Amino acid sequence: MRKFLAAAGFHGAIAVGFGAFAAHGAQAVLPPQAxxxxxxxxxxxxxxxxxxxxIAACLDAASPKLPVRLVTISGLAFFLGALLFSGSLYVLALSPLDGxxxxxxxxxxxxxxxxxxILGWALLFLAGLKKGSV
Known part of the structure; x- marks a missing residue:
């Protein structure tokens, strides 16, 4: 639970930082696509x-009926997916576009x-449908 809480803080801080940069200054130094x-x-x-x-809240309040494994894997997929998806966009945006x-x-x-x-959301969907613990 604590690792997912830390992961939420990590991703939230980076997202706010890049969002602020995009809204307040990136236009002066980057092309519109970036x-x-x-x-x-x-x-x-x-x-x-x-x-x-x-995910952290669900795992903190986990009942015996919560499929903890599916929820945990969903959280890992969210963490890695956001890192790869957003991180690659940030690097591409800040890299020279001349190739x-x-x-x-x-x-x-x-x-x-x-x-x-998408996998993370699908696993969370399955966790919501699953009965009993894993």
Whole structure:
């Protein structure tokens, strides 16, 4: 539970920082597409910080009927998914866009992170349907 609480704080702080940068200054130093990537990354990361907070609360109040394993794996998928999805967007947004920086391979991490976020929600859905403990 405490690890997911810490993960929520980690993702929340980073999301607010990048969201603030996107809203208050990024336009002066970055192209519009890069600013959009920052906004998208911050939005997804902040929503999943809240999801991790919910996971922490669920595990703290875990009843014998809660499928703890599914909820835990869901939280791990949220943590890693937000890290890959948002992190890759942040690096891409802050990297030179001329292709000479070597960071262009990060575009492959964005959909992988998105898939992990979807997996996290799907596992949470299954946890809500499952009866008994795991």
């Amino acid at each position: 600013v959009d990537w920052l906004k998208t990354g911050a939005s997804y990361q902040l929503w999943h910080a809240l999801a991790l907070l919910g 000479g920086d070597g960071a262009s391979w990060l575009v492959y991490l964005t959909p992988l992170g998105g898939a992990l976020l």
